[in-house]
Amino acid sequence: MSELHLKNALDTLKATGVRITPQRHAILEYLINSMSHPTADEIYKSLEGKFPNMSVATVYNNLRVFREAGLVKELTYGDAASRFDFVTNDHYHMICEGCGKITDFHYPALKEVEHFASHVTGYKVNSHRLEVYGTCPDCLEQKNKQVL
Amino acid sequence: MSELHLKNALDTLKATGVRITPQRHAILEYLINSMSHPTADEIYKSLEGKFPNMSVATVYNNLRVFREAGLVKELTYGDAASRFDFVTNDHYHMICEGCGKITDFHYPALKEVEHFASHVTGYKVNSHRLEVYGTCPDCLEQKNKQVL
């Protein structure tokens, strides 16, 4: 099924008039197969075996292309490096404050909040961002060990 | 009432063993009176009249102190500068994608989402972040003008 995602993504790019270069193909493939919301640098490092000459700029440039095509979401974290998430269906992120792990979870889109916000502020609403922060099971276990 | 906020904030700091310097006093005061979710640099520039010798580092350092004391929330935006929000009551942010303006709005805290997420992922939930993105009335008006 990741095959299908890749094919759809490539079609979307073609339709927008974007060339499919080997680098773009590889970055997309990596994003789709990755379960880990990688940073640009992680993608860069993971592909340097296949593309010893690829520049970091290429990764950034193409992530922007993908973002503008709606294929990829950028998760920004202030000073820290952005993480990139291949867009499949609507889901939210649960983020561990201990180790930084990101776990996806599904939840019916919060359209009521959008409507409410639009009504109160007079804005035309476009999208929203929701993240939940906490401690993952692994880090919880670690904490328990420390107490003993 | 902003007087009260300031007094409470100073008490909180004292209780944590943090010294009240003139710079800290001024930064806190500015944050409380500001309706605009300022960046560190905006705070720095606004106070350079009063403190011609104050360093940007001091602003950053103290914003971190305030954040760690729970007095201030940092709103991070990837590459762009963080904005700082004096913590009063729970509210969310509506952000204009046109001009960057931030408008507060109140909404009953999304505890159900937290519970749901905790149940599904096994994390211990701590907090969440919700932001709504759209276009503010001013920018909407501008867009309408352009169409004519």
Place this chain on the structure above:
DNA sequence: ACACTATTTATAACGATTATCAATTAATAA
């Protein structure tokens, strides 16, 4: 094959933030 444009690569530049460290200062106790 040719010209034209998109893309890549390498590198320099940028901007926000943090680290460093000597100089200063607020809080505390004598």
Place this chain on the structure above:
DNA sequence: TTATTAATTGATAATCGTTATAAATAGTGT
């Protein structure tokens, strides 16, 4: 009040993620 001392400040350099630039390369259509 004054002395003491650890916290804080201020100036500057350093860091890090990201973007701009410009030359080299690769596709694409004629």
